[in-house]
Structure formats: structure tokens, C-alpha cells
Amino acid sequence: MAFLSRLRIGRNTSNGAPRSRRIPALIFWSPLALAFGNYFWTVKLISGRSMQPTLNPDSSLWRDFGLFDKFSIRSRHAYQRGDIVAIVSPEDPRRMIVKRILAIEGDTVRTLPPHPDPEVRVPVGHVWVEGDDSFHTDDSNRLGPIPAALIESKLSNGAYGGNFEFRP
Amino acid sequence: MHPFVFATQALRRSAQVRIGRAREFWSKPCVYKAKVVGKSAFKLANMACALHIFAEYVGTVSLMSGLSMMPTLADSGEIVVEDRLSIRWNPTGIARGDLITLYSPLDPSRIICKRVIGLPGDVVCVDPTGQKAPSTEHIVVPKGHLWISGDNAAMSRDSRDYGPVSMSLVRAKLRARIYPDITIFRNPITYLD
Incomplete structure (x- = not known):
């Protein structure tokens, strides 16, 4: 915060607005922070057990935080099979779901029970997502293939080779 | 002086x-x-x-192109006002007849503009002209989805091709055209009893 107050506008001018009418530094610089969270990386709290044992395992007492990468999805549309992604729920725009991409357009998937067909070909521009815990998940087996435009961000892979992992 | x-x-x-x-x-x-x-x-x-x-x-102005909304919007060079605030505020507050922009379900990098025909739970005729599907085929729009269609049926790829689309794909409502003339888009739907 000391860094922000040093950058405050009009600090060195004597002829500017009186001190009480200046915009506080935190508000003045908030667009930078908001745009960073909107375009690059955000931290999200993950709830629910559909991604066990990868996320929210029973051994953990707290819910997991995830560092989600928006840049590669928004700007490059770079998603692959195996990525864990945050998706806006196709049924309710206010909800987000976290699932793993199993198949991308053109692939053929063998489905699990709630789905009516035994095999499905994923249509153009869609992905097939499933939770890691196939018993407690609301995924493509019920919702069908999901439009890739609904993918909002993906869980960043850390520099450690595996998934980014930090649990309190 | x-x-x-x-x-x-x-x-x-x-x-x-x-x-x-x-x-x-x-x-x-x-x-x-x-x-x-x-x-x-x-x-x-x-x-x-x-x-x-x-x-x-909040909202933005954007340039439209494409033939699919032909009588309402010309195929190029029109600037319209997109209202994103009402979709952010109330994502399900969409009415039949509204002009909306949404991310294409076929290509995530494309944004398309269509008119809403059916809301969740409505029974819609897939294609009244019978070109893309038999004109007797009807479908119930599922929960959280919309049935959309371009005004220029002959040159539009819409729900007749890819079925109902998710409400989460909706980006903004079109409120007005500001170039070449100023027109406010009103909902043209009339209900018959």
C-alpha cells in the first residue's frame, strides 16, 4: 500500500484540487487491478466434491483455492484434453463449475449412465467435461457436450510439473 | 483591445x-x-x-457485419449500442423478441447477433419452412437455454442448425443503432390470445 500512496496523483502539485477532493489512490488505481483479474489470473475458492481426489480431497480440512489462468483461454483459446477448467454452467449463468476436459471437438467418447447414448461424437466448438469423482458430479454425461465459449479459465499448472498445489 | x-x-x-x-x-x-x-x-x-x-x-458500441439479420441490420457498416449491464445484473432477464449478441456455440472466438424466439419451457417449431427439418417437428426448449434465430432465415445459421443455445453464452442486449441513423430497437413481439 505504501507503493500505491507514493504513486498518488497530484501529490507534488500545489495548484491541484484540495487534498480532501482528490481521488483516493486505491480507487484511482483500481481499474488496473480489476483488468488484471479479468484478463490474466484470478484466485477462486473451489467448493463441492466433484473433482475429488484432485481438488477438495477428504484429507483436507479446508476448501481449496485455485489459481486460474484466464489469459490463455480468453486470448488464445488454448485448452487441451486433461486441463481442469472453470466453466459457466450452461443451465444457470450465475453458477460456475470446475471440471476436467476429457475430449475436444471431433473426438468420440464412451458415456456414463445418465446419458442416453452409449457413444457420442463431440460436435464442432464443443468439449466433453467430467468430474474426477464420477459418482458426485454434474457433468457432460447429464448436460451433453459443452460449448467451448463457456470455458472461463483454466487451473494454472505450476512450475513444478504437476498441478499447482497449495493447501493450508 | x-x-x-x-x-x-x-x-x-x-x-x-x-x-x-x-x-x-x-x-x-x-x-x-x-x-x-x-x-x-x-x-x-x-x-x-x-x-x-x-x-x-456496462456497455459498448460495436460494428456489425453479416447477412443473417438483414431487414433489421444491414450486412456491413452499422454501429450499434450493446448493453451488457442488464445481462450482468439479471442473466435470465431475456424476453422473446429481444436482439442479443452471444458467443457462437460453434466457434468461441466469434460473436453472433440473433433474435430470441423461445425461452426455457417453450415449444418451438424447428423450421417452419421445412428446409432444415420437417415443418412438423417441434422441440421443448430445455432449462437455461434459448431458441434463437436470425431475421434473414435464408442466410442465417441459428438454432435450426445447432439446436437450443445456453443462456450463459449471451453477451449483451442490442439497444439501439447509432450509425448510419439513430434507431432504438423495440421488442416487436405481439401476443395473440
Whole structure:
């Protein structure tokens, strides 16, 4: 915060607005922070057990935080099979779901029970997502293939080779 | 004093003041100059971010192209006002007959503009013309989905091809056209009892 107050506008001018009418530094610089969270990386709290044992395992007492990468999805549309992604729920725009991409357009998937067909070909521009815990998940087996435009961000892979992992 | 003389003198004085300020700035130490330039760059970036956030959450003007909305919107060179605030505020507040923009379900990098025909739970005829599906085929729009269609049925790829689309794909409502003429888009639907 000391860094922000040093950058405050009009600090060195004597002829500017009186001190009480200046915009506080935190508000003045908030667009930078908001745009960073909107375009690059955000931290999200993950709830629910559909991604066990990868996320929210029973051994953990707290819910997991995830560092989600928006840049590669928004700007490059770079998603692959195996990525864990945050998706806006196709049924309710206010909800987000976290699932793993199993198949991308053109692939053929063998489905699990709630789905009516035994095999499905994923249509153009869609992905097939499933939770890691196939018993407690609301995924493509019920919702069908999901439009890739609904993918909002993906869980960043850390520099450690595996998934980014930090649990309190 | 004649206004022309006054203006000339005022301009000359302000130019002198500016030149004086520039000389003063350039005579300052290098570290100070770097600080000022860096701060201005930060402010510029901040302003760009503020504009971006306004466009993302409140609304923006955008250029339309494409044949699919032909009688309502021409195929190129029209500028419209997109209202994103009402979708952010109430994502399910969409009515039949609204003009919406949404991310294409076939290509995530494309944004398309269509008219809403059916809301969740409605029974819609897949294609009344019978070209893309038999005209007797009807479908119930599932929960959280919309049935959309272009105004120019002959040149539009819409729900007749890819079925109902998710409400989460909706980006904005079209409110008005501001170029070449100013038109406010009103909901044209009339209900028959």
C-alpha cells in the first residue's frame, strides 16, 4: 500500500484540487487491478466434491483455492484434453463449475449412465467435461457436450510439473 | 483591445510558459524525468483498463457485419449500442423478441447477433419452412437455454442448425443503432390470445 500512496496523483502539485477532493489512490488505481483479474489470473475458492481426489480431497480440512489462468483461454483459446477448467454452467449463468476436459471437438467418447447414448461424437466448438469423482458430479454425461465459449479459465499448472498445489 | 490582438498575445504568452516548463523539465536530473515518464505511462495504462472494464461490464458500441439479420441490420457498416449491464445484473432477464449478441456455440472466438424466439419451457417449431427439418417437428426448449434465430432465415445459421443455445453464452442486449441513423430497437413481439 505504501507503493500505491507514493504513486498518488497530484501529490507534488500545489495548484491541484484540495487534498480532501482528490481521488483516493486505491480507487484511482483500481481499474488496473480489476483488468488484471479479468484478463490474466484470478484466485477462486473451489467448493463441492466433484473433482475429488484432485481438488477438495477428504484429507483436507479446508476448501481449496485455485489459481486460474484466464489469459490463455480468453486470448488464445488454448485448452487441451486433461486441463481442469472453470466453466459457466450452461443451465444457470450465475453458477460456475470446475471440471476436467476429457475430449475436444471431433473426438468420440464412451458415456456414463445418465446419458442416453452409449457413444457420442463431440460436435464442432464443443468439449466433453467430467468430474474426477464420477459418482458426485454434474457433468457432460447429464448436460451433453459443452460449448467451448463457456470455458472461463483454466487451473494454472505450476512450475513444478504437476498441478499447482497449495493447501493450508 | 481588439479580440484578435488579445488572442494572439494570450497564445504567445501560453507558448512561452510551455516552452519555459519544457526547459525546466529537461534541466531536471535524469531520475526525476524517468519517474515522471513512468508515472504517465502507468496513468495511461490505468485509463485504458478503465475503458476496458466499462466496455466489459456496462456497455459498448460495436460494428456489425453479416447477412443473417438483414431487414433489421444491414450486412456491413452499422454501429450499434450493446448493453451488457442488464445481462450482468439479471442473466435470465431475456424476453422473446429481444436482439442479443452471444458467443457462437460453434466457434468461441466469434460473436453472433440473433433474435430470441423461445425461452426455457417453450415449444418451438424447428423450421417452419421445412428446409432444415420437417415443418412438423417441434422441440421443448430445455432449462437455461434459448431458441434463437436470425431475421434473414435464408442466410442465417441459428438454432435450426445447432439446436437450443445456453443462456450463459449471451453477451449483451442490442439497444439501439447509432450509425448510419439513430434507431432504438423495440421488442416487436405481439401476443395473440
